[in-house]
Amino acid sequence: RLDNGACQGCHQAGSTAGFHFIGLDDKTTSPLNRIEVGISPHLHADIQRRVAWLHATADGKEPNRFRPLSFAPPATWNDADEIAYSPAEMAMPCLMPEDAARFGATWQCGGGTVCTPLATVSGVRTKLAQCLLPKDSESMFSGHPCLTGSIASNPAQPFNDRYTITGQIAAFAPGISRAGYTCRPPKIGVPAGIAYRGCNDKDRSFAAFKTGKPMPNEICGLVGGKKFDTCVATNNFDQCLGGAVNRGNRPACSADHFCREDYMCQSLPPDTPGIGKVKDIGFCSPTYFIFQMRIDNHATPWSGAVRATMGAGFGAAEAE
Template identity: 90%
Template sequence: DEFLARKIISWSTFGSARQANHPFTQLFQPKEFASLDYSTLKLVRTPEALVERLDNGACQGCHQAGSTAGFHFIGLDDETTSPLNRIEVGISPHLHAEIPRRQAWLRATAEGREPNRFRPLSFAPPAAWTDAAVDYAPAEMAMPCLMPEDAARFGATWQCGGGTVCTPLATASGVHTKLAQCLLPKDSEKLFSGHPCLTGSIASNAAQPFNDRYSKSGQFAAFASDISRTAYTCRPPKIGVPGGIAYRGCDDKDRSFAAFKAGKPMPNEICGLVGGKKFDICVATNNFDQCLGGAVNRGNRPACSADHFCREDYMCQSLPPDTPGIGKVRGIGFCSPTYFIFQMRIDNHATPWGSPV
């Protein structure tokens, strides 16, 4: 009972890397588990991996790794929500990957067989489940991955798919595992709006995690100096886009969804909605319904759907139903920073540590 939590607070952005979301890293040194036998374990092969496994299984660890805005089942909006402010995908990447595991468990139980009791890390991709084996699908674009030095601490993990490579985006002091995602190789000609473009580091403040400080360490994509409809520029985190985003303005073909063809793979970017100064003013008024319509413009963003998720700190937003050409992209949304969805904001909520347990 010593380590059971009665109340926790999880922290974002870059939640999977934040020290405050790694409670056991702060409690234990890996050397304390050096005498254990890891040879028969499926996932944990080293003391460092054991501590990371404990972190990932903690409330805040699970809810900030493979989640959407810290949640796994958000649900969808109804017609009372502004069409400029609706969620397209109401579950997290973790829940999407978890459903096949639960289906396999239920099927085995119903058939009187012992189910596969293995639990992957919460940010693992979907897998094919049998009674004794777990076969991971390759992680999709911008989904989490383990850098080789981190993966070496574990047993069988997964690979990046679709011509992507595991790329570190952020490190945090006091945390062993890097935040990494499956991204395009450097100088790729397939760059798209919303692709990360910056690396950075987080100086952790263990006593006051809200005072963690992020600093940019480098840029690896989207080097155009200005916004245009032909080249990609790197938009900085200070405008609310963690990891930076490659950005290209929408041209006429983008606005008409010309790249979206029936029966063809979904393109990586879509002409969605973007904010600006008017959006920031709208946020300040706290009267969203009256000001939202004049506060957004069209701009390219990553395309997303129920099968293709947004990267950490972003979520899949719906296009308004009156968008010209919307019939071509039914079921497809665009990735927005979570703060863009007003019902996902935490402004003026009760301070959690001042409330009853």
């Protein structure tokens, strides 16, 4: 999908760190490091197009040969000439109205969100944006982007593009608490920054998750931080996962509700108290947190003699 535009066409644009068929982990993988959703948002959306193609072919009809942008939401493919996109979900990609007008069929943001650009880029004509909550929204949740920025392109040396933070759009609490949302910066490994609130007792018991009700936007999942990064560098994988992973609110995700760009859906350990309330629901982590998707300089855990204790779930971690 590189035709979507350079790095974003592969690493983002509906993929997961450049992959679409990721797969799920088996029981030999540490329960603190398992993938909950094994496909990309693009593949999830594209399956409906492929099914429509097969039905048309089986019926002897001409299939719709249109290929949507890879970051487009799922669509209903009614016939050879009609495409009805579903509204884009929270924090999913969108096109700004002035740019969408230059395309054919496009989509709208759903769930009370507004198409909002997070970054300006020199030398680029089309603005990619995300469906975000309005500023000061009472529906804020952990994981929502909180920073805007500017990218200065270097055509001669694209690897020397420079990113500068230009403003803050959400999560204005001055520090981490269990009540208000603070903005965690990209330098800790969270692209575009994330709104963050610590887990309270209700969060830990998954009290907001009700049978038959819509899935809440946030869930008390797992968080790492500086202690995690420092520990992983020692190559003692067992110690890192058992002692440096704590509870913290993250966006909720599932096979029908995907994470935003540069994040992926991670599983909760099976021994998490109250796990029965959130069956088939995970939490969004930066892709680097999943060792199978490692894209930075963390030590490769299986290259050394020390291995994770496969039976050690979240019960081994310290208190927040």
